[in-house]
Ligand SMILES: Nc1ccn([C@@H]2O[C@H](COP(=O)(O)O)[C@@H](O)[C@H]2O)c(=O)n1
């Protein structure tokens with residue numbers, strides 16, 4: 001088994017929704033990012049890559065590469081899932097925490113779990129998506145941005 005963790009932050013900016021776990025969540029702002037700025041998927045990608053000791057999302061999808069401008073982050077996650085399978089591993093389970101005062105994540109968590117599971121070749125039962133505010137403290141508390149943390153456990157495929 002191998003464990004990995006990931007963390008990502010994006011600042012809020014102009015827009016009317018944020019993409020979280022592949023789901024378009026209505027919000028009074030969007031995020032500033034090269035891709036679609038999906039902090040849930042970026043943190044998950046870094047967790048999977050970390051478990052495999054294969055670097056980080058920026059190594060595989062450089063922000064300097066125009067191909068990734070406005071990209072759907074599910075493309076990144078599917079690539080990480082391929083790398084995981086090539087290395088002989090499958091997802092054991094994943095646990096994600098979003099940190100934001102708003103938007104509320106709870107009503108969208110199940111939809112996120114289903115999309116993430118599809119991309120990772122896993123069951124939604126093995127993927128947790130939860131959220132917390134930071135009690136109005138720090139950059140998330142001031143509503144300046146959104147963060148996500150992810151932990152994954154990978155198991156040998158077929159084991
Ligand atoms: N962006 C968020 C933040 C929180 N939640 C849900 O609200 C609960 C209470 O949050 P506290 O920070 O006050 O503990 C939290 O446990 C989540 O269920 C949310 O859905 N989206």
Ligand SMILES: C[C@@]1(CO)OP(=O)(O)OP(=O)(O)OC[C@H]1O
Nearest residue numbers: 033034035057058061062063068
């Ligand atoms: C995802 C990438 C893609 O170019 O850009 P961003 O959308 O800005 O997101 P970030 O979390 O900063 O990760 C770096 C890049 O890999």
